[in-house]
Amino acid sequence: xxxxxxxxxxxxxxxxxxxxxTVFGLVSSQTSAPSESPGDxxxxxxxxxxxx
Numbered sequence: 001x002x003x004x005x006x007x008x009x010x011x012x013x014x015x016x017x018x019x020x021x022t023v024f025g026l027v028s029s030q031t032s033a034p035s036e037s038p039g040d041x042x043x044x045x046x047x048x049x050x051x052x
Contacts (some may be wrong), residue, residue, distance in 0.1 A: 039045065
């Protein structure tokens with residue numbers, strides 16, 4: 001009886017740790033800064049074509 005309770009508690013702790021690490025990694029990767037700087041929002045460079 002005691003062993004099954006300890007096994008259940010250990011499974012909850014291990015599962016909770018894995019779930020927590022997964023959620024932390026996902027949130028961290030989705031909210032981190034981009035690897036490259038985006039374009040300048042004040043001076044967008046838009047080239048639709050050229051007149052010639």
